[in-house]
Amino acid sequence: MKRLPPVKEYHSPVWSEPIIMEMGRKGERGIMIPEAEKEITASAKKGKSYVPEKMRRKKSPQLPEISQPQILRHYLHLSQMCLGMETNIDGEGTATMKYSPKINEAFARSSKMTEIHPCQDEDTVQGILEIIHKFGLFLREISGLDQFTFQPPGGAMATFANACILRAHHASRGEGAQRDEVITTIFSHPCNAATAATAGFKVITLMPNPTGYPDFEALRAALSPRTAGLMITNPEDTGIYNPRIKEFTRAVHEAGGLCFYDQANANGILGITRAREAGFDACHFNLHKTFSAPHGSFGPGCAAYGVRKELAKFLPKPIVTFDGKKYHLDDDRPDSIGKLREFHGNIPAVLRAYSWIMSMGAEGLLEVARTSVVNNNYLTKMLEEIPGTVRYYAPREYRLEQTRWSWEKLTKDTGVGTLDIQRRMVDYGLQSFFMSHHPWIVPEPFTPEFCESYSVDDLDYWAAVLKQISDEAYSDPELVKSSPHRAPIHLVKYDGLDDPNKWAMTWRAYLKKTGNFPPVTGQKETPQR
């Protein structure tokens, strides 16, 4: 095995921070607003008179009352106790945890972005409409499809849009009642099955064959005149690319169904294969994964959903169009499935992704795919030599951008499972790895995905930490099972999670359940319930 770097010393700060509601004092403020001058007071009505009578609160809301330095200290303490995207090496699989260049944040925070409103006349927002339209053109080139929408704020809503369009398409051909089955695979993202079910379809799941490849014979057995469509991921969650994908899409088309490609994570195939050539009628991309818009709490998500031109009339409205001179918001679309949500989607995410593609160029996008695949297979070489790991399925085949691994052997040998290892990683300053979507067909799973943002040194370090933890599991399993030891919160007892009395989703619920105000510093008054 390659010589791995030594693991670093790490210990998280530990602050026992109260809840913000327990802090501050009555009357304490972050900003003291000076009293208005007499002339102004005399000429204006009282503030609350601007709110219609029926909408006014009877009582003031119970908000925290606290000064600026205290509030800043509180939230910085909390952030110190977190492992952030930019303070650690985060190869969380299926999520494509990509570095988001800071310059794109500056664009998104510019007043030119933040101060425009979706209800503005289109003449006054030609610039952003141009960006939305051109970004749609980029994605047409990347996917081979013909029209995109950016309305979904995340991947699951894009797959839901797809289920709605499947319904609309078959209904328009008089087959709406007959075609009520959607086929998916067990290693596709579960939102494909879930959103098809939400849209009223029966869901048929295909299990892979024993080698882990999608099973074409199983697909054939599933197809019938009731088939509405196929909704799948490729490469699947396992990192295995279905090499017979064109046979799959052809068989579905022959049965009268449509094919949807969940490309939430397209990092391994960007510029290499396209939805159109693989025979798909529709696909989606998560801009917050493959296209570098920030992920999770760093910024709003956005899923680009695209279709072939035959299906374009069903897309949610409005669509940004261009007549050669001017950009328009086209709301006159009688066949549209309607709106998934208000307005046009999370446009700052579109702006960041547009800027990212402009900085990469076509060759850059191809390089992204190549680098992420090389990264994953480089890491594979190291992980397979760590005692206790098992690479599930197709043992000699390369994976694309991610791999579904298992600690099955380690667990059978030592009793230390993937959850234990996940917690122990935090002791070395690394974010817990992604395990698996449900269900856990692969036992004790973990799924690394190191996209192009990560260096060889990053990969070596990550492997070194896992090697260290594997060694610990074999020599002192309790050390791993009782971890974390150097994190802000130590081992959480899971049993309380089953007890509703230990849960409060709001401060009000907390007060109700505990029956009293906790004896911590802070407000002198008992809030009204």
Add this chain to the structure above:
Amino acid sequence: MKKKLGLVVNPIAGMGGRVALKGSDGRETIRKAIELGATPVSPKRAVEALKRLMMKDDIELITYPHDMGEEEAEESGFHHPTVIGSITRGETTPLDTHRAAKEMAALNTDLLLFAGGDGTARDIYDAVGNTVVVLGIPAGVKIHSAVYAINSVMAGELAVMHLKSFAPLLCEAEVMDIDEKVLREEDRVSARLYGYLKIPCDRKMTQSPKETSCGEEEADMMRGIAERIVDAMEEDWLYIIGPGTTTRAIMERLGIQKTLLGVDVVGGKKIVANDVNEAQLTRIIDVKKAKIIVTPIGGQGYIFGRGNQQISPEIIRRVGSDNIIVIATPGKIYSLMLKPLLVDTGDEEVDQLLRGYRKVVTGYREETVCNVL
């Protein structure tokens, strides 16, 4: 308060394996095994499991004397366990297992761990039924029962999870046994479904422990399947319903008592016959057209030929492959780890009819395509 853990080791289980005797039921076989140089397996497995229980101070271990638990307890660090009962060392029989389990259950154990094989599971089932929570540490030669953890380490881990849990999740698992005499003399597998034991649920199989209970989800899934089957029931058809907890949910939905280990017949959403044998089934399908509803039995995925032999090859042939409905919770399908469903009716021609890809009903509006081999 300390948790009460019962421990029963069947010291002779697993002795036939190394000397290729296919089981160790019966005194004669054991004598033969020892002559051939067999050494005890289950005490070792029990110690491996008990060593995983780090919370020894929080546990009151109750066990039987000598190699039926006392020695294994001492060896794995449980000092001064509560030892009850009496045995003759080296002469233990199924009766000792039976007595031990019964006496421990009477002491209200939180969990009863037992080390052995299918025969041991049967003895435990006979003694305590589903009155207490049990878990098997696998040590037998052949294990067809689903009441065992995958190995001794995992038995220990599952025991810890169960004893520490605020609201332990339970499932019913099959006790299967094969007639060892038939296996040894005729080299033919003849397994029957003996009953169900209550075991801690390994919820990692279906979801991560951070989420809601899989025990309940499993029951919900069964209710969904039952609803689908009942909704689709047609007036002029009979439904031959095989054994199992998943098929039981259909009968619960109809408000009919299910013969858990047997085959029942339903028509017009009412009971037609309970616990039928092959001859009765033949008479029934002479009169009316019928569909068969079965669920995989045990951990290995058999849909015919294990535990439901009443539905004979002849019955299957007459009903026809298209009129067979296979139902299974998603959890059961996943636990097969991509292995196919199996048929072993004893009639190769009928097995051949049943083979191939088949849509298995896994929820109210959900199906999974499974290969039948």
